[in-house]
Amino acid sequence: MGLSAADLAALEARIGHVFTDRSLIELALTHISAVKGDAPRLRSYQRLEFLGDHVLGSIVSHMLFAAFPIAEEGELSRRLADLVREEACAEVAEAMDLGTVLLIGAGEAQAGGRKRRTILADIAEAVVAAVYLDGGYAAAHRVVERFWRPRLEAPRRPLRDPKTVLQEWAQARGLPPPLYREVSRSGPDHAPRFLICVELPGLKTTEAAGPSKQEAQKAAAAAFLAREGVSEETPP
Template sequence: MGQAVQDGGLTGAADDLAALEARIGYRFTDRALLELALSHISSVKGEAPRRRSYQRLEFLGDHVLGSVVSHMLYEAFPEAEEGELSRRLAELVREEACAEVAADMDMGAHIRLGPGESQSGASKRRAILADVAESVVAAVFLDGGYVAAQAVVERLWRGRLEAPRRPLRDAKTVLQEWAQGRGLPPPVYRDVGRSGPDHAPRFTVLVDLPGLDPAEASGASKQAAQKAAAAAFLVREGVWTGSEAQAQSGT
């Protein structure tokens, strides 16, 4: 069975895989599993390339990752209801988050690609990085069992669990809950303007609550404008920070 390693424990240009093991915090007993986790289908020749690439591992890793992160969330947020836990889980296991983990561990430098994919810069593609992150989790699981995989996932995903990169709920939901908590009726959204050509319109929306000044914002769609207006309202009232509102615009 493999074993955990400390940062800086196994490094050195003579063994790139050992350096990767050190970064992820796990030393493989069967390093062929790690090699498989890093093998894109384009690098496999001969029969059954899908079975000899990371694709099956990626399938397994997706479910192992979901199980471990679900457990982490259950322990970390004892007061959270099912809906919140589900939103947090989706944020942590989405493609972007997995790709960020792979990039942080410099997994892209170790991905095995065919000549065409290598020349096209496939090792930096978000989808491939995300697949490799999940495949490595599966490889650890097969090599060392659930406890080993749990340790690796906790090490690599803990920071994201504690500090989400994006709002867990959209601004309209947060504003409605904020209003309800103060005994106010649901926010009212009113269309107040449209500009720009038909192929690239801009909509302006105002959101209103009794006894409070309205907030106004624009967006490429009515839904986007409503979210932006709600975010502006939340920032003005001190419910959200400016960075949270800015992150909302990317959701």
């Protein structure tokens, strides 16, 4: 099983990258259900998805840093979470028409795997990784610019307070309310800088700074949500 020359050429035209090593894009499009034999996870897109998640986060962070020069870290974290969340990546996969060229087992295909948003989001990240490995950071940056820039610039719905979102997220998982703790305070009295950490049982502590305790707590909550891939977008 593999991509036909025509499918590969059409895909390359859609994403804006011609592969030197076509095995990378075929691996990025291979669902575990299509793999026979030993070590199926190593011969599916799963490792590429891991890499692509981090490459995508780096590139989008760079784009946001340049596009919003006066935004503080909390806002940048919220925008990042919005752009790299599962729903956004699935929308990009649909724009790339990746579902039609996904290499997938017959049973998974019959169950609707080609349109399943979790799978689409995963392969979008895997494709970013494949482009990165094939052409380097600049090539991956061009692809991300092509598909994520319109979403970055699109009008956005209002964001909810990140502390509220994090508390609701924790409650939905049976966790206690987040605990915010002051780690340090620096700077003069007229311009203090607070470093706050947010803690939830069983999860990694997240720290962020701000000009007040409240702003630092918001930034810490936003950073936590961004790490967990949770969007603060207000529901319609």
